[in-house]
Amino acid sequence: MTNALSRLLETRDWLMTDGATGTNLFNMGLSSGDAPELWNIDEPQKITTLYSLAVDAGSDIFLTNSFGGNASRLKLHDAQDRVHELNKAAAELGRNVADKAGRTVVVAGSAGPTGDIFEPMGTMTHAIAVEMFHEQAEGLKAGGADILWVETISAPEEYKAAAEAARLANMPWCGTMSFDTAGRTMMGVTSAAMAAMVEKLDHPPIAFGANCGVGASDLLRTALGFSAAGTERPIIAKGNAGIPKYVDGHIHYDGTPELMADYAVMARDCGATIIGGCCGTMAEHLRAMREALETRPRGERPTLEQISARLGGFSSDDDGLGEGGSAKRERRGRRRT
Secondary structure, eight states, X not given: OOOHHHXXXXXXXXXXXXXXXXXXXXXXXXXXXXXXXXXXXXXXHHHHHHHHHHHHXXXXXXXOSOTTOSHHHHGGGTOGGGHHHHHHHHHHHHHHHHHTSSSOOEEEEEEOOOSXXXXXXXXXXXXXXXXXXXXXXXXXXXTTOSEEEEEEEOOHHHHHHHHHHHHHTTOXXXXXXXXXXXXXXXXXXXXXXXXXXXXXXXXXXXXXXXXXSSOHHHXXXXXXXXXXXXXXXXXXXXXXXXXXXXXXXXXXXXXXXXXHHHHHHHHHHHTEEEEEEOTTOOHHHHHHHHHHHHHSOOOOOOOHHHHHXXXXXXXXXXXXXXXXXXXXXXXXXXXXX
């Protein structure tokens, strides 16, 4: 399927995506508990500024302000009947910024989890999830999004529902999961299991990977797991800017621009092609990341010891693949090269 992202990937061996949405919007005055998606209509200039910060810092891809733009999440704000409107507006604002960039910039329509648990533990069904994601995708498509970008997913059932929704909307897509529980998602998916699942989808993503989670070190350990699985599909690494800490009444991420620059080049060396930041990642982080990716040469695939020494320790000893799993596979990969 011809699309802006695929065309970029044909000419570049790495691409940079954007940073945090929530962190930036909180700095612009969004109150905790409010729906950011309402700002697509109520505060369009602030959303335009959000997108422009990423583009001006060098992002090749930025995500729309629509992470919680599905009916289930918007119902919490009595806005479940505004799914198409809010998603279309998010993409329209993004399209306007991208088209003025003077270079190819991909508008990625963000779609986060529904927030509901699937049967039999919960009430969510495959059909309902597909319907929710499809409704959101159609709004993003109508607004001019180049691709659908599904992120922070924990359940394989939800990832599969999003894939079907992208097919129904006839949209190319990317999809990431969040690995935050000893190398697994909250629902127990490992990096190896995700890599295998992606290849079995009828409408697979252009690229897949991990976002959010714990810290940059953990995310790179997951990226090593994807590489060890032998995937030829582009890998996405979108890690948080350090570790969250509660400071003066709000959450602060302790990752410096220098740390995120190191993270970006190590992500590339771990095998990631699409590299960005998640929570806490601001424009100054992105600028440092872009400069590092452009000026530092590629290196050998880093070891777990090198990652922890540079970026900080892992949140758990287990990578989700068994004792020393990714470390063993990583060493085999280096002998092949």
